[in-house]
Amino acid sequence: MLSQKLHAAINEQINAELWSAYLYLAMSMDAEAKGYKGVANWFYVQWLEEQDHARIFMNYLNSRDCKVELKPIAEVRTEWSSVLEMFQETLKHEKVVTGLINNLAAIAAEDKDFASSNMLVWFIDEQIEEEESARDMIFACEAVESDKYGMYQLDKELAARTYTQASPLASSAE
Numbered sequence: 001m002l003s004q005k006l007h008a009a010i011n012e013q014i015n016a017e018l019w020s021a022y023l024y025l026a027m028s029m030d031a032e033a034k035g036y037k038g039v040a041n042w043f044y045v046q047w048l049e050e051q052d053h054a055r056i057f058m059n060y061l062n063s064r065d066c067k068v069e070l071k072p073i074a075e076v077r078t079e080w081s082s083v084l085e086m087f088q089e090t091l092k093h094e095k096v097v098t099g100l101i102n103n104l105a106a107i108a109a110e111d112k113d114f115a116s117s118n119m120l121v122w123f124i125d126e127q128i129e130e131e132e133s134a135r136d137m138i139f140a141c142e143a144v145e146s147d148k149y150g151m152y153q154l155d156k157e158l159a160a161r162t163y164t165q166a167s168p169l170a171s172s173a174e
């Protein structure tokens with residue numbers, strides 16, 4: 001069993017991951033509506049990955065005999081002024097998530113809960129990647145700003161992103 005504090009914080013994190021999923025799905029739909037099919041694909045993959053993150057935490061709570069308590073998913077914004085703005089919000093949001101993961105790691109360390117600390121290592125590494133990919137996308141958008149053909153090319157590039165299931169889920173059939 002986990003400490004009550006860590007159990008509650010992971011339940012909150014499941015909600016945060018599902019909210020992230022919903023945010024990226026909204027970005028995908030907005031990009032689709034504006035004709036950016038590649039950008040829509042990039043954010044669609046992001047929505048799948050965030051659901052993996054929630055599932056990893058849910059599987060973990062179940063494996064530690066702790067109940068998953070699902071909470072309402074708060075409303076998300078549905079319109080962005082540009083693709084650049086979507087990626088700027090992505091970076092801002094991922095920085096918040098990094099803070100939440102760090103907070104979980106701090107609670108696990110305080111509890112001397114080594115199994116939880118170990119589980120969180122994957123998320124700590126993942127957040128480095130999440131922030132880096134958002135920064136890369138901001139850089140790419142800034143590079144093609146006011147160049148419609150460049151944006152067209154970037155959109156085609158983003159269409160190639162594919163979903164790979166998160167490694168902690170790879171061995172389970174779920």
Ligand code: FEO
Nearest residue numbers: 017050053097130
């Ligand atoms: Fe679940 Fe984008 O971090």
